[in-house]
Amino acid sequence: MPGDHAGVTDHDIRVLDDAEYRAAHTLFRGTLHYPPAPDDQWKYAQETYDAGRVLGAFADGGMIGTVQSFPSAMAVPGGAVVRHAAVSRVGVRADWTRRGVLSALQRAQLSAMRAAGDVVASLRASETAIYGRFGYGVASRYKHLRIDRRRAAPRSRVAGRVRLVGGEEGERIARGLFDELSPVRAGTISRWPAWWGISVRRVVGEENLRVAVRSAGGVDDGYAIYKVTPGVHDASDEKPSTLTVMDLWARSAEAWADLWLFVLGVDLVDRVEAPGRPVDEPVEWLLGDRRACRLADLEDESWLRLLDVPAALAARAYRSAPSVVVAVRDAYLPENAGSYRISAEGAVRTGEAADLVLDVDALASVYLGDVSFGALAGTRRLEVATPGAAARADALFAVDEVPWSGTFF
């Protein structure tokens, strides 16, 4: 497959074999300005390379760019779960950027993922300018909470039992609970087995991760993975002792509250940081002083790509409301382009005139319910051909819970 940006065809794209994964890993890390992974890190990273899912771009006899994806599934509004590719490790060598190498890699990867039966793909973007052109739209956001633990004054105490579980047993319990609790909320995904190795097991020794498991009546029903970075309390160089919540999932509101009360109760901690949390998580309501809990950041989380638009539209549920015809443009996967009639019964292709016209990245942004058609119309991200159509679409696409992924990759 030759590269095809602005007529440039000076590089080739192909699927890598396992002898080439380490070079791809080194290339990607280099684009993020990291040195090659040492052997003890590579041991975990190499398990995340899947046959057929890693592409490389080649020129002058060497690798100049790479992309890959992990096999996963994603929950969509209404509770259905669709095949999902978690796209990651996107990089082009600095001496080959802005010559269409990523564009060619994207074209090849998008087609390959669709052909393999993935319905959606998602990624976490290093920069916001990169992925919209390839059809990815922001479809969920997360918040980063920063809690002054010494002011927080929790209003209640742990009601069930929370215990620290070390080693393999802690990971085993966390994985079991996670697999039950995700994918469930729209936007949540399944984690591929190697995720746990590289994101948890590798980090346990390096960063002193702790796994807290909550139970009631002898049944485990939630967990939190956290780490504590001891502070410095010299008058000249004050740094707070910080507990960071890495992962927290619970089967019930009771379990959720207990896990938060537990982390807020760990001694010799000044600050609790919780990045990557759902936008609607009501932590401040647990506290006597709600101002101890600050919103440190609100960021784009999932950049979603609808690979198979008819399948993705058919998979999600719609509310009862008058139907609407949506026309979709898709430059990279033209088989998705066309009009779809969306009603409470589902979504079907149609030849009827469109009420709304939008690009596939904008469709991805409304798909899980994070933003409304009305908001996109107001910001000129979609064309309204029939007055009132954006409100009709919003009634159909309405969701009860804001989408969230909760898995960083």
Ligand SMILES: CC(=O)SCCNC(=O)CCNC(=O)[C@H](O)C(C)(C)COP(=O)(O)OP(=O)(O)OC[C@H]1O[C@@H](n2cnc3c(N)ncnc32)[C@H](O)[C@@H]1OP(=O)(O)O
């Ligand atoms: C999911 C993840 O892995 S996120 C990590 C992404 N990787 C990085 O951030 C590592 C550092 N950056 C890089 O490796 C490269 O700059 C990449 C991969 C982001 C882009 O690769 P390139 O080969 O330069 O992209 P390519 O030449 O195909 O660009 C296509 C278009 O996107 C634009 N573009 C690409 N990257 C950027 C960027 N970082 N900022 C602004 N515009 C960009 C180009 O200008 C071009 O626009 P045009 O079509 O109007 O000319």
